[in-house]
Amino acid sequence: MQPSTHREEITIGILALQGAFVEHQAMLQKLSLKQRIHIVQVRTPEDLTKCDSLIIPGGESTTIALLARLAGLLGPLRDFVKVKPVWGTCAGAILLAQAAEGTKKGGQELLGGMSVTVMRNGFGSQVESFEAPLEVEGLRDSDRPFHGVFIRAPVVLSLDPSPSDPAIEIVSRISTALLPYNQTTLLPDEDVRDPRDPSTIVAVRQGRHLLTTFHPELTKDDRFHEYFIQRCVLPSLS
Ligand SMILES: NC(=O)CC[C@H](N)C(=O)O
Numbered sequence: 674m675q676p677s678t679h680r681e682e683i684t685i686g687i688l689a690l691q692g693a694f695v696e697h698q699a700m701l702q703k704l705s706l707k708q709r710i711h712i713v714q715v716r717t718p719e720d721l722t723k724c725d726s727l728i729i730p731g732g733e734s735t736t737i738a739l740l741a742r743l744a745g746l747l748g749p750l751r752d753f754v755k756v757k758p759v760w761g762t763c764a765g766a767i768l769l770a771q772a773a774e775g776t777k778k779g780g781q782e783l784l785g786g787m788s789v790t791v792m793r794n795g796f797g798s799q800v801e802s803f804e805a806p807l808e809v810e811g812l813r814d815s816d817r818p819f820h821g822v823f824i825r826a827p828v829v830l831s832l833d834p835s836p837s838d839p840a841i842e843i844v845s846r847i848s849t850a851l852l853p854y855n856q857t858t859l860l861p862d863e864d865v866r867d868p869r870d871p872s873t874i875v876a877v878r879q880g881r882h883l884l885t886t887f888h889p890e891l892t893k894d895d896r897f898h899e900y901f902i903q904r905c906v907l908p909s910l911s
Pocket residue numbers: 730731732733734735762763764765767793794824825826827
């Protein structure tokens with residue numbers, strides 16, 4: 674089957690090797706949009722050929738990368754990212770970044786696609802996971818904050834687009850007042866925090882790609898899924 678190219682139906686793949694892929698699927702199934710959404714759980718290169726776009730869930734980025742390699746998916750995923758819209762949440766955001774620090778010895782395989790450098794587990798360890806209300810540019814009903822769930826989330830260290838890359842749009846920053854304060858975090862000390870520091874960036878769009886360091890699929894709020902379809906997927910099909 675060829676990917677759908679008209680707007681009545683879109684095929685969204687969810688990388689289903691490890692992590693919160695079922696939660697993304699449940700959220701997509703609840704969306705009410707004009708388009709019919711066909712969902713493919715992606716485990717093989719053949720699954721990927723059916724997709725107009727892809728969501729890479731949160732989970733463990735090293736495990737997802739390893740399982741992708743074992744499934745023969747690393748190369749096809751890298752090719753896919755070059756031409757089709759991809760949204761990475763948390764671990765998925767790490768995989769979509771062009772560079773990641775704090776990776777295991779020997780480094781970590783990434784897909785790239787977004788001109789962003791992240792630090793794995795940059796907000797601290799599992800016990801330092803946190804939730805925070807986020808203001809998000811461009812969401813439906815954007816006066817209503819989005820509930821950000823951060824679980825061993827990556828921190829954005831820098832945005833590094835080259836002149837030929839699509840422009841980067843900062844979609845959401847966490848308020849410095851809401852950032853967690855702890856010993857292990859790599860964030861600047863409370864008193865020197867600048868609201869424009871890259872570490873406050875928690876959602877970024879670059880052309881057809883979207884990166885969120887938190888987990889919209891673990892909330893009951895479908896606005897980010899709608900945003901991905903409207904801002905990233907549909908424009909790429911027209
Ligand atoms: N919730 C998550 O997806 C955690 C990401 C995890 N810390 C990683 O490095 O892959």
